[in-house]
Amino acid sequence: MAIPGIKDVILTLLFSVLVSSGLAGSVSAQSADQPPVEVAATDVGLDEATGGDSVSEADAQALTEPVPEAEEKQAYGFLQSHSVFSKVLDEERRYKVYLPASYYAKPDYNYPVLYLVDGDYNFLSIAAMVENLAKGNNPLIPEMIVVGISAKGIASYRNNMQPSLPLGKGGDADDFLSFIQDELKAEIRQHYRSSGFDILEGQSIGGLFVVNSLLTNSDSFSAYIAISPMMWWESYRMEGKVEDYLKKIKAPTKKLYLSLANEPRMGVYGLVEQLDRHRPPAVDWDFKHFSQENHDSVTLPALRHALKDLFAGWYISYKDLAAYENFDAVRNHYQGYLQRFNLQQAIPAYTYKALMHQYPKEEKAEKAASLYLQTTQHLPLSLIDLRNHLAALAIKEKEYDKAGELLQASFKENANDFSVQQAISKWHRAQRQWDEAEEAASNALALAKQQLQRDWMIAILEDELAEIRERK
Incomplete structure (x- = not known):
């Protein structure tokens, strides 16, 4: 999918301004009930990607520390069994808990x-x-x-x-x-x-x-x-x-x-x-x-x-999405939806992909900048998904510097998000930087295992890592 003018429009209007402005910062601290996860190691080549922007000492340390293996998975399993003493019933009562796939990967949800x-x-x-x-x-x-x-x-x-x-x-x-x-x-x-x-x-x-x-x-x-x-x-x-x-x-x-x-x-x-x-x-x-x-x-x-x-309205089909006048209407829909359910989650990533696909070629760069601005201001938990998608589009057009800036922002916000590490691996892979791609893919896989991602996702990440190693 072509993004004509992305260098001139998005870089000028958006990335160099928003990424450095701090608007895309993390929205809340890590929850106490999240398993211990160390900052993922990956050499994302940030100096080259951002035109020489410096990397902080903490970031530099994070780039060299290995990800530890998951410890005591059972203690943090997504299927749990507990008990509580009920004063009302005067007896111990057991209960089971299922936790969704994002629970340990997304501490702000x-x-x-x-x-x-x-x-x-x-x-x-x-x-x-x-x-x-x-x-x-x-x-x-x-x-x-x-x-x-x-x-x-x-x-x-x-x-x-x-x-x-x-x-x-x-x-x-x-x-x-x-x-x-x-x-x-x-x-x-x-x-x-x-x-x-x-x-x-x-x-x-x-x-x-x-x-x-x-x-x-x-x-x-x-x-x-x-x-x-x-x-x-x-x-x-x-x-x-x-x-x-x-x-x-x-x-x-x-x-x-x-x-x-x-x-x-x-x-x-x-x-x-x-x-x-x-x-x-x-x-x-x-x-x-x-x-x-x-x-x-x-x-x-x-x-x-x-x-x-x-929960009708969480998923908006491609056909129904076309009926929305612009992203303002889509954003208003989801803001109202999240408020109605007192919900803190990213909106479906499909929404951004479908919107970008619908925009005319000549409007894509301007629309991407608008999506980024509005998401930063009104739907901050959806930023990583949007950045990953925009980075993928930039990579397709060989705009590697622009993709790097997007991934740099996500890395600084949450280096422990396995999807960020996965996107970084794909970015290195597109540039045939196989060692860096392998390191990021390894980190993505280690984090996904720590955060109890499901077997189908683990299999995808293992396959990506194996393919990188075959190409080296």
Whole structure:
């Protein structure tokens, strides 16, 4: 893809000004819950790339220190198991945690949290689905943390899920909700980078718990997902309470997702009818009937539907992106989106690639400068992705000095980002600087392993390193 005028326009208007201005600096300090990662070593040839700009003593030291091997991976695994003592329940409760792929690589990020009340049964399959929805160039949802709450046997689980009844009958759902709301959430927020946007999910009797939680304490979560909820419980007893409960729910509006498989007499249609009749302004509800699924198989399609709808707008298709008048509109969309979910993440990298592809040849350099300025000022966590893409475009046009300036800025901001080291390796490789390319590729691979990147990414980095060594 040609970028005519990139030397005159971007270098003059942008890189020599912004890179030296400090506008692209790091936005926050390293989180305490990140694994220990040392500054990556790589000889990026910064003096040549930046026209003789000096390298600080700290940078010079970083260029010569090797990256240590990852230590105690299990202690920092992305699938974890913990326990917390609940004063409300007067017992120890176990829970599992899934952390997204970026968690240790991006210490400035925070994440929505999905709480599964039947965490033993569906934790692994749901965590895998969440990762699949959030990965790659075209993520449909932001990355998120998943917390699976372990049960203490069937009898205990059923008791935790059932609302209380007069004369001491029913279960202790109110206490269990207090445990999640007051104790487990505090534990998660203390040890993990939660955004504060919390989602509660349950199926069958767990779905009954989810519905009851919304009706009795609508402030407990931001969104509720009830999959084939057992609304027939106690001869459809909940149905008689719904109308009174709906009147008590106040703003802000909560999102409720209801679903049903190919099963009769679950009582879900009774709840749907009441929601449709009363239309509570503080409940934005959605119902979907999965007629081709059974009570067990409905979990993943129902949850996938709910998450895609809840986070709609995170991914903007190429066709829809063309409808935006300019990047101002795209930036405003994502700024509003991040604010709505209290989210700190980079926007999908695909967005920049699609935008640059759509711009006419004669406007590409000017548009690139505008993208850089606006991203620096309004979407700073997306800067590394944008720089990597612009550097790749500059490399394609053999504008190696311009690519070097971009990578220099990213290196100074976060030398421990494996994608920066990967981009630096490609930059050296394009100039046939094989030793430097190999060193940067080795650093990228070491960092990716330290930061628990997934096997598919490790395989890509290993393949790139092997190809470099073959060419030397």
